[in-house]
Amino acid sequence: xxxxxxxxxxxxxxxxxxxxxxxxxxxxxxxxxxxxxxxxxxxxxxxxxxxxxxxxxxxxxxxxxxxxxxxxxxxxxxxxxxxxxxxxxxxxxxxxxxxxxxxxxxxxxxxxxxxxxxxxxxxxxxxxxxxxxxx
Numbered sequence: 539x540x541x542x543x544x545x546x547x548x549x550x551x552x553x554x555x556x557x558x559x560x561x562x563x564x565x566x567x568x569x570x571x572x573x574x575x576x577x578x579x580x581x582x583x584x585x586x587x588x589x590x591x592x593x594x595x596x597x598x599x600x601x602x603x604x605x606x607x608x609x610x611x612x613x614x615x616x617x618x619x620x621x622x623x624x625x626x627x628x629x630x631x632x633x634x635x636x637x638x639x640x641x642x643x644x645x646x647x648x649x650x651x652x653x654x655x656x657x658x659x660x661x662x663x664x665x666x667x668x669x670x671x672x673x
Contacts, residue, residue: 572604572661573627578654581616589649590618592642602629605666616651623661 581589593608600606604623611617624630 571626573624573630574659574661575620575622575624575630575657576659577620577656578611579618579620580614580651580654581618582649582651583616585649586610586616586618589646592646592649593618593620595642600633602626603633604661617654623666 579589590608590610602625604625605621606623607619607621609619609621611619622630
């Protein structure tokens, strides 16, 4: 797959997020702010590791992606959490239209049972953000 690992993960993790992200805030001063997503994904029973493998294929940089973490939920054997940090909402949105990301979505979709909690955030700094800080 020519998709970077982060591109695939971003697309899969953002399936329920993308629809809401576009309607959330208009592109104004928000453009200069970092954008974060934290979401819970449920794999089909017994398929969490296979879904994680799809999410973690390739690790090349994705434009605007400052951080992407896939974590197993310790209380639910079929759930995982995905935490994303982007330089802007626009970078996140743009990543979803890449042909390679669309292919990753198609590959991962059959393994996804559903989505749980979803949070949009405005990261302001911290470890792993390369010292970036929003005004």
